[in-house]
Amino acid sequence: MDVFFEPQEGSPFCIQIGFHDTVLEIKEKIEKHQGIPVYRQTIVFNDEALDDELDVEGCNIINRSCIRLIVAPEPPPSTKIELCIGTPPSKMRLPIEVGVRDPVKSLREVVWSLEDVPLERVKLYANGTELEDDCRICDYELQDNSSVDVHIKPLKFTVMVLPWKANLKVAVEVKQSDKVKVLRKELEKLQPILKFDLPSEGYFFIHNQSGMDEDKSFKWHGVEMGDTIEIFRGMISR
Template structure:
């Protein structure tokens, strides 16, 4: 016979036999709707149907009966969960960091700086091989979720941002050694060079 399983969002019609247990019906619901058995409560007219009994034990169940499905979700939904854990991996170390689901790339760099001391300007963050290069974008824009691993590469900072113009200096080095017989060596160098 066919019965209807009703939730707030949808109705599911399934084929059952009167010898099927409530638990077997819950398995079918789990298969079709993806709701775990432990989260399901089936009832008719506010009477809960018990897992160990079969439909024969409930004479009110006939062809076309509507059974209410209440989903008891004990895990917090994405809307109520605000925090998630990710791993930030450097070449020689890693940190597990608790972040908010609305975290941006820029705010994650700030957290890494606080935890690890790495300068923000030197960080390049990568997730699944893609550089997260826009600081204003949220981590979820890049697909980062619970237990994701973000790899940190460090940029090398050049000491010479712009080299100032220099002059060439010409001079002669004269040796006074028995080996060189007081040889003169002409040299040309930049005025910014060191000895």
């Protein structure tokens, strides 16, 4: 379908988009045809700024719709600011100098080098919003001494669960911070596929010959990668 864009400055233009295109994909087409970088674009339809993850159908855009295009000014290329990076677990603030046109990914890579964890586990937040790799620092209106919080996504690991009176072990992926009771939900998902039995009259978990408190985390119980957790029929009396 063809839609028309009306920029604040310059002449209107028409671009062909697909029915299932996302707003981000529309911005990428505008960048390709008009040379306006994605990070400078805000698309407004029916007086509402559209989020990148929405699609054409969800926005009720139809053939020959007219859409406003707001183009943010390009910041000076040499502008530098200093951000205060809050690093876990102490949340100590570290000053890091960045260019306002630098991509968020470059800042995330700096933080990754400080934290010594896999890059995909590092998430950055400012004013409650996650900073996305394909955006630039200037997209989030960060200024000198703005605070950026670092979140480290919990590491997942695999535990082996031995069902009641079974010869097979079931591999279940969990986080160390998860409470043990998440095992019940995961086992219920796997039971129809792997065809193992879960005692209908109730059951509890054993790790290293000790009953597990399901309201405590795997980390609290000292569970590590590859450990075996056994299922026993009955209930633990407190």
